[in-house]
Amino acid sequence: MTEPAKPGAAAPTAPLKKYARQGKSNATIYDIARAAGVNPSTVSRALSKPGRVSAKTQKLIEDAAAELNYHVNPFARALPTGRTSTLGLIVADITNPTFFDIIRGAETTATAGDYTLMLAESAESAATELTAARRMLATVDGLILASPRMSDDEIRDLARDKPVAVINREVRGVRCVVPDVNKGIGEAVRSLAANGHHKVVYIAGPLPSWMSARRWDGVRSACEWSHLDAVRIESSKPTVEGGREAAREVLASGATAVLSYNDLLAIGLMQELQAAGIEVPDQISIVGFDDIFGADFTTPPLTTVRSPLGECGSRAAAMLLDTLHGSAPEVAETLRVETELVVRGSSGRLINGT
Amino acid sequence: MTEPAKPGAAAPTAPLKKYARQGKSNATIYDIARAAGVNPSTVSRALSKPGRVSAKTQKLIEDAAAELNYHVNPFARALPTGRTSTLGLIVADITNPTFFDIIRGAETTATAGDYTLMLAESAESAATELTAARRMLATVDGLILASPRMSDDEIRDLARDKPVAVINREVRGVRCVVPDVNKGIGEAVRSLAANGHHKVVYIAGPLPSWMSARRWDGVRSACEWSHLDAVRIESSKPTVEGGREAAREVLASGATAVLSYNDLLAIGLMQELQAAGIEVPDQISIVGFDDIFGADFTTPPLTTVRSPLGECGSRAAAMLLDTLHGSAPEVAETLRVETELVVRGSSGRLINGT
DNA sequence: TTGTAGGCGTTATCAG
DNA sequence: CTGATAACGCCTACAA
Numbered sequence: 046m047t048e049p050a051k052p053g054a055a056a057p058t059a060p061l062k063k064y065a066r067q068g069k070s071n072a073t074i075y076d077i078a079r080a081a082g083v084n085p086s087t088v089s090r091a092l093s094k095p096g097r098v099s100a101k102t103q104k105l106i107e108d109a110a111a112e113l114n115y116h117v118n119p120f121a122r123a124l125p126t127g128r129t130s131t132l133g134l135i136v137a138d139i140t141n142p143t144f145f146d147i148i149r150g151a152e153t154t155a156t157a158g159d160y161t162l163m164l165a166e167s168a169e170s171a172a173t174e175l176t177a178a179r180r181m182l183a184t185v186d187g188l189i190l191a192s193p194r195m196s197d198d199e200i201r202d203l204a205r206d207k208p209v210a211v212i213n214r215e216v217r218g219v220r221c222v223v224p225d226v227n228k229g230i231g232e233a234v235r236s237l238a239a240n241g242h243h244k245v246v247y248i249a250g251p252l253p254s255w256m257s258a259r260r261w262d263g264v265r266s267a268c269e270w271s272h273l274d275a276v277r278i279e280s281s282k283p284t285v286e287g288g289r290e291a292a293r294e295v296l297a298s299g300a301t302a303v304l305s306y307n308d309l310l311a312i313g314l315m316q317e318l319q320a321a322g323i324e325v326p327d328q329i330s331i332v333g334f335d336d337i338f339g340a341d342f343t344t345p346p347l348t349t350v351r352s353p354l355g356e357c358g359s360r361a362a363a364m365l366l367d368t369l370h371g372s373a374p375e376v377a378e379t380l381r382v383e384t385e386l387v388v389r390g391s392s393g394r395l396i397n398g399t
Numbered sequence: 400m401t402e403p404a405k406p407g408a409a410a411p412t413a414p415l416k417k418y419a420r421q422g423k424s425n426a427t428i429y430d431i432a433r434a435a436g437v438n439p440s441t442v443s444r445a446l447s448k449p450g451r452v453s454a455k456t457q458k459l460i461e462d463a464a465a466e467l468n469y470h471v472n473p474f475a476r477a478l479p480t481g482r483t484s485t486l487g488l489i490v491a492d493i494t495n496p497t498f499f500d501i502i503r504g505a506e507t508t509a510t511a512g513d514y515t516l517m518l519a520e521s522a523e524s525a526a527t528e529l530t531a532a533r534r535m536l537a538t539v540d541g542l543i544l545a546s547p548r549m550s551d552d553e554i555r556d557l558a559r560d561k562p563v564a565v566i567n568r569e570v571r572g573v574r575c576v577v578p579d580v581n582k583g584i585g586e587a588v589r590s591l592a593a594n595g596h597h598k599v600v601y602i603a604g605p606l607p608s609w610m611s612a613r614r615w616d617g618v619r620s621a622c623e624w625s626h627l628d629a630v631r632i633e634s635s636k637p638t639v640e641g642g643r644e645a646a647r648e649v650l651a652s653g654a655t656a657v658l659s660y661n662d663l664l665a666i667g668l669m670q671e672l673q674a675a676g677i678e679v680p681d682q683i684s685i686v687g688f689d690d691i692f693g694a695d696f697t698t699p700p701l702t703t704v705r706s707p708l709g710e711c712g713s714r715a716a717a718m719l720l721d722t723l724h725g726s727a728p729e730v731a732e733t734l735r736v737e738t739e740l741v742v743r744g745s746s747g748r749l750i751n752g753t
Numbered sequence: 754t755t756g757t758a759g760g761c762g763t764t765a766t767c768a769g
Numbered sequence: 770c771t772g773a774t775a776a777c778g779c780c781t782a783c784a785a
Contacts, residue, residue, distance in 0.1 A: 071762095086774090098770070116537055117762085118478075118537070120477040120478045121474075125764040139507075149493040152493055161519060164506060184515070338496055439778095440780080453755090456754085475777070475778030476780080479760075479781080480779085755785085758781100759781090764777085766775080
């Protein structure tokens, strides 16, 4: 197909000449103006805002454009307007399936709105998150921050430049979409109480996680309401591995039920407990959070408080789109979406009970 | 904060004036040139290719840039150069966890190379895939196609404009990275044979999937080699649901072992079989493909032929980066990565055996 | 080493 | 309704 690599003539450091200036070969509005016998500016009008040009010239131009296989140059367009048709999304950890649904939701409604999604991750680091955000902000029309780790002020700062939507966290002055944990947690705790549990342990997530704090608050107050003891233990990391590591401490707590910051922790915990010969849910009930992909693959399948992650992503993208289209409430009110308990097999009545 | 929406003066269709021309407020090389007392072109040089400017002015300029909080305008830069620092990735289905490792791999090495990743999905449709690809091609420096559904010619066409890397499919003349299924499948089939199985059934994936065909080829020839019967059945869709639906036909086939196009099918199949009271692996062995996230959540955990998906994504991105940097073989040779059998609990010796 | 000037492809503003 | 013409912000010969 192609010539074998033959050093010499070709400068080895130069970028592949094959793709050198692909702009050269592309038709511009000048080309089509010439072909249609009109002025470039007329072409621009005809192609960007149809209706501001006579039907006749319109057709003339469109035909010429089709003939020349014309495509707008997004950069050239973005330069004067400052608007690309692009939304950015930054997630804390691409590894974490929690974000899968968020990504999917955002991507879907973005492309539905004729926008493209740009993705970046922050590797759970506030610093790289800020860097990524800044970098994206230059290229996108709006930015979605999923479970951001940076400070409120930094987020507000970003939001000053371009529309920003935050998921899984509430930041004053910035549009947010957050799952309202109380309903789901309430259901979970009541269900636990009804099954004869008296003490629950909450396995917390990363300290900087706003959501982890919210969930602990929810657990604590729901337990208070239902007259259950609630204790909190920390996890090393919000992963399956972290869940495994927490097993010992969970056992030591003397609790018969556990709610964990997320499903990954719950799954890891369950694996470790079962490996130690402990029956779930007969001896201990486990409830996760989020209902991620795979939560129902386990045996028993995981009971979990479902966050509508896909909806969160979708809503955040929609918020941005609305703002961009000028139809959006001026006040940055945060949107709450419901959580609900999904009862599966990992929670239930105590057999060896207290 | 802001005034309540008051119709009248403000044109309701206009984009939020708040972000109207954010360019106006941003520092340009002209601003920093003025601040540093040099010419804009010097600033450009200092900021893009360090070393072509005296150390003194360099520092002067950098300080001024920092002071003014300067950031390049990517569009303005892209216009003359034609190069953005962006890679595109198109996946068939964001819903499918198979792609998440690919995404992760690509994203990681892209940002490691100081590129940003743009994501789009094709919803398993060749037509929208082509549209998305075309749209992306205009904005990115290189494009990764993961399990593309469009035709070879269409792909080659795209590759003519910009560097393209294909994952999970081999297209002549285009750089590809494909898992070499034979090693993994060989291991799987030999293991099955050693465990006393005589007939295996392959649950196929989507007809247009190049990979599904490769895998069936591999299964067939490995079975021939090991003197096993191999039959193939189709699936409605390559998902958990599709796996459930295939259960009846699997049973009808009389095979005691199944290899499925992917893990999702395998998991769905296992769930359905178990729900019908069939023991896995005592009565039937199940082997999946890919080793996706969650494959080890099941009971028994899924035996599967692992494709190094993350590596595929990473390698594809690296190929593009190499090409972009001019260091790349002119010939589009395809890169093969190894597959391997991961033995877990869902496969084993027949108990009620033949 | 640094300054000058022209251009990248579009959009936007003004006249006509 | 359409045609000039000036930005948009940066890059890059070319000249000094």
